[in-house]
Each structure stands twice: as C-alpha cells, then as structure tokens.
Amino acid sequence: MKIIVPMAGRGTRLRPHTLTTPKPLVKIAGKPIVHRLVEDLAAMSDEKIEEVAFVIGDFGEVVEKELLDIASALGAEGKIYYQEDPLGTAHAIHCAKESLEGNVIVAFADTLFKADFTIDKLQDGIIWTQKVEDPSAFGVVKVNEQGVITDFIEKPQTFVTDLAIIGIYYFREGEVLRNELQYLIDNKIMNSGEYQLTAALENMKQNGTNFKPGTVQHWLDCGNKDALVDTNQNYLNFIKDQDLISDSAELSNTVLISPVYIGANVKITNSVIGPHVSVGDNTEISHSVVTNSIIQEDAKITHVNIENSVVGNKVEYFGRSKDLSIGDFTKVKE
Structure with a gap:
C-alpha cells in the first residue's frame, strides 16, 4: 500500500x-x-x-x-x-x-x-x-x-x-x-x-x-485559527488515554486540567493549564491561565489569561488578551 x-x-x-x-x-x-x-x-x-x-x-x-x-x-x-x-x-x-x-x-x-x-x-x-x-x-x-x-x-x-x-x-x-x-x-x-x-x-x-x-x-x-483550535480540542479528546505529558516537563505550583499535551522541556509555574491545551517543546509559562488553546514551541508566556487561542513558535507574550492568534517570532507586551 x-x-x-x-x-x-x-x-x-x-x-x-x-x-x-x-x-x-x-x-x-x-x-x-x-x-x-x-x-x-x-x-x-x-x-x-x-x-x-x-x-x-x-x-x-x-x-x-x-x-x-x-x-x-x-x-x-x-x-x-x-x-x-x-x-x-x-x-x-x-x-x-x-x-x-x-x-x-x-x-x-x-x-x-x-x-x-x-x-x-x-x-x-x-x-x-x-x-x-x-x-x-x-x-x-x-x-x-x-x-x-x-x-x-x-x-x-x-x-x-x-x-x-x-x-x-x-x-x-x-x-x-x-x-x-x-x-x-x-x-x-x-x-x-x-x-x-x-x-x-x-x-x-x-x-x-x-x-x-x-x-x-x-x-x-x-x-483557520478557530478550526485549528477546535481540531486540537477534538484530537486531545481522542487520545486522552495516552501519556501526553513529557517526563522532562517541569511543573511547579501548577494545575493541569485534562486533557492536555505538554511537550519536552516545558516549564510551567504558578499557572492553570487546560482543558484542551497543547504546549510545544521548550515553552515556558508562568502566572497564567490557558484554556482551549495551542501554544507552539520555544514560546514564553507570562501573566496571561487566554482561551481559544493559537500562539506561534518563539513568541514572547506578556499581557492579558482573551482570544488571539499570534504568529511566530512575535513579541507582545501589554
């Protein structure tokens, strides 16, 4: 075949x-x-x-x-x-x-x-x-x-x-x-x-x-962005019985609400993640609440409260927006 x-x-x-x-x-x-x-x-x-x-x-x-x-x-x-x-x-x-x-x-x-x-x-x-x-x-x-x-x-x-x-x-x-x-x-x-x-x-x-x-x-x-977020939500539901949290992830004072995917070398502190969130490799999140979203690799997210969002690779985001789509290599402060 x-x-x-x-x-x-x-x-x-x-x-x-x-x-x-x-x-x-x-x-x-x-x-x-x-x-x-x-x-x-x-x-x-x-x-x-x-x-x-x-x-x-x-x-x-x-x-x-x-x-x-x-x-x-x-x-x-x-x-x-x-x-x-x-x-x-x-x-x-x-x-x-x-x-x-x-x-x-x-x-x-x-x-x-x-x-x-x-x-x-x-x-x-x-x-x-x-x-x-x-x-x-x-x-x-x-x-x-x-x-x-x-x-x-x-x-x-x-x-x-x-x-x-x-x-x-x-x-x-x-x-x-x-x-x-x-x-x-x-x-x-x-x-x-x-x-x-x-x-x-x-x-x-x-x-x-x-x-x-x-x-x-x-x-x-x-x-499009909304369809991608919805597909991520559905896929996490499909594979929720699999091991979706990398052994190399570091979680401190953090609540994960299943289903979530947490990639390799991710660092999350003082945050609530999920449900239906995918976090890519080498991303850092602190003092944030993230729901029904995709955060790609090598991103840095601080003091945000976001949902229904897609955050690209190597993004640095400091703020409080609720619904967003941020492309790769973007830096945003509010």
Missing part, C-alpha cells in the same frame, strides 16, 4: 502561522497535522505502508527532511515530489505519477479524520464523504440504491446532494488513475483554470470503475 499526500499549498487562511511553517506541519497535540494524517491512514490499512509520497512546493530542505522522517516513523520509504504551479487537485496528484501504481491511498493534507474501519482493498475505489450543511463549497457525490457512486459534482450551486468529498481516496489500481490524470493534462481539460480530480474520477467511472462511498465519524478542519 502507498500513500500520496498532496500538500503544496501554503494555507493562507491560517496566516500568520503559515507564513513560516507550511500548514500541514503546524502541530496538533504535539505532532504535525500531516504526521497525524498519515498515522491514521496507516491504521486504516491491513497491509504495510510501503511508501509515503509528499507533493510539496518550495518548502526547503528542513521541511523535506521532516516529511521523510514522518514516513520513516511508519517504516515506509518517503518520497518528495514538487508542484511548482497551483493547477488543481488532479495536477497535484499527477506530480506524484511515479508512485501511482498498485494499491494507493490519496489524502489531501487539509483536514484530519477519525474512523473505525479498515480499507476493503478489493474495491475498485473508495471515496470518503461526510454530510455537510452547505454542499456548494465542496465536490459532492450521488449514490444509487446499490451503494455505488453515480455522479461527481464540483461545488454545485443548486442542491444535488449533501455528501461532500472530504479529500481521502483509495484506488485499487493507481495506474488507472495515473492514465486518467495524464489524459486531462494532455488534452488541457480544465475547470476554472485548474485540473480537477473529479473530472478524472468521472472518466474512470464511465470506463467501468465502481466507486463506493466511505464515511468517517469525525472530519476535522484545520483551515
């Missing part, structure tokens, strides 16, 4: 946090979004994950090494492909065409999920969906009485169905998808200036591929 993760976008809706860190590498409960994504994908497969391919932009050598380490942690070979121009979902996957063979999972690194099932690798293809209130913002599918997908509609302006595609796909034969993607690009078949994956899926369906819908219990957005 192979996993392909297109993640070339910079995540403009999550700025300022993505100005210095690609969105899939922003951390949730101590691990990058993309790390948690591939772990959850691997858990869906009964087969060993042989390869994890990442499709990225110009993120630099440090990011590339981190991604290869994520693949290695799964016991898989890591590969890096590049998407130089943002030409759509089909184009992004096509950039990893050399990895499109055999059993393949494709997952866009925009969201996380939780599900309790394993992939039926004998199916031609599986497309995971979730019911949404406003289907006009998504690609959606229609399903017949036999449970087979009959139609793909990209961002319908009138109601057709509320089954939104969440960006996770399984293909029994990656080569078939590769050929359809190549056909779109060779013939410049585009929608609004982009090559759309739904067009390739439609061609596959017309040529005899049966797609079944898959469902997930939780579909977690990471697109």
Whole structure:
C-alpha cells in the first residue's frame, strides 16, 4: 500500500502561522497535522505502508527532511515530489505519477479524520464523504440504491446532494488513475483554470470503475485559527488515554486540567493549564491561565489569561488578551 499526500499549498487562511511553517506541519497535540494524517491512514490499512509520497512546493530542505522522517516513523520509504504551479487537485496528484501504481491511498493534507474501519482493498475505489450543511463549497457525490457512486459534482450551486468529498481516496489500481490524470493534462481539460480530480474520477467511472462511498465519524478542519483550535480540542479528546505529558516537563505550583499535551522541556509555574491545551517543546509559562488553546514551541508566556487561542513558535507574550492568534517570532507586551 502507498500513500500520496498532496500538500503544496501554503494555507493562507491560517496566516500568520503559515507564513513560516507550511500548514500541514503546524502541530496538533504535539505532532504535525500531516504526521497525524498519515498515522491514521496507516491504521486504516491491513497491509504495510510501503511508501509515503509528499507533493510539496518550495518548502526547503528542513521541511523535506521532516516529511521523510514522518514516513520513516511508519517504516515506509518517503518520497518528495514538487508542484511548482497551483493547477488543481488532479495536477497535484499527477506530480506524484511515479508512485501511482498498485494499491494507493490519496489524502489531501487539509483536514484530519477519525474512523473505525479498515480499507476493503478489493474495491475498485473508495471515496470518503461526510454530510455537510452547505454542499456548494465542496465536490459532492450521488449514490444509487446499490451503494455505488453515480455522479461527481464540483461545488454545485443548486442542491444535488449533501455528501461532500472530504479529500481521502483509495484506488485499487493507481495506474488507472495515473492514465486518467495524464489524459486531462494532455488534452488541457480544465475547470476554472485548474485540473480537477473529479473530472478524472468521472472518466474512470464511465470506463467501468465502481466507486463506493466511505464515511468517517469525525472530519476535522484545520483551515483557520478557530478550526485549528477546535481540531486540537477534538484530537486531545481522542487520545486522552495516552501519556501526553513529557517526563522532562517541569511543573511547579501548577494545575493541569485534562486533557492536555505538554511537550519536552516545558516549564510551567504558578499557572492553570487546560482543558484542551497543547504546549510545544521548550515553552515556558508562568502566572497564567490557558484554556482551549495551542501554544507552539520555544514560546514564553507570562501573566496571561487566554482561551481559544493559537500562539506561534518563539513568541514572547506578556499581557492579558482573551482570544488571539499570534504568529511566530512575535513579541507582545501589554
């Protein structure tokens, strides 16, 4: 089994946090979004994950090494492909065409999920969906009485169905998808200036591929600050039975309200932390109350009372704001 993760976008809706860190590498409960994504994908497969391919932009050598380490942690070979121009979902996957063979999972690194099932690798293809209130913002599918997908509609302006595609796909034969993607690009078949994956899926369906819908219990957005905080809260609830407090953390006169994640070499004094707080490595917090928030690595937080907030890496914050989003390397005093 192979996993392909297109993640070339910079995540403009999550700025300022993505100005210095690609969105899939922003951390949730101590691990990058993309790390948690591939772990959850691997858990869906009964087969060993042989390869994890990442499709990225110009993120630099440090990011590339981190991604290869994520693949290695799964016991898989890591590969890096590049998407130089943002030409759509089909184009992004096509950039990893050399990895499109055999059993393949494709997952866009925009969201996380939780599900309790394993992939039926004998199916031609599986497309995971979730019911949404406003289907006009998504690609959606229609399903017949036999449970087979009959139609793909990209961002319908009138109601057709509320089954939104969440960006996770399984293909029994990656080569078939590769050929359809190549056909779109060779013939410049585009929608609004982009090559759309739904067009390739439609061609596959017309040529005899049966797609079944898959469902997930939780579909977690990471697109903006509030969504990121909410996803962190949900993830901490999912993994609350794990050991989430590093042995190297130093806690003095501090109350932790579970669930919380406390990273390595964190120092917290005279504070109340939690519930639903993630504190990154090497961060120092004193005389503060922090609730339902993410504080990334190497930050210094003093005399604050914050909730529903994201504080970036290497931030120094002294104040009392209640709801904030502070990017990396920022220094604030009130």
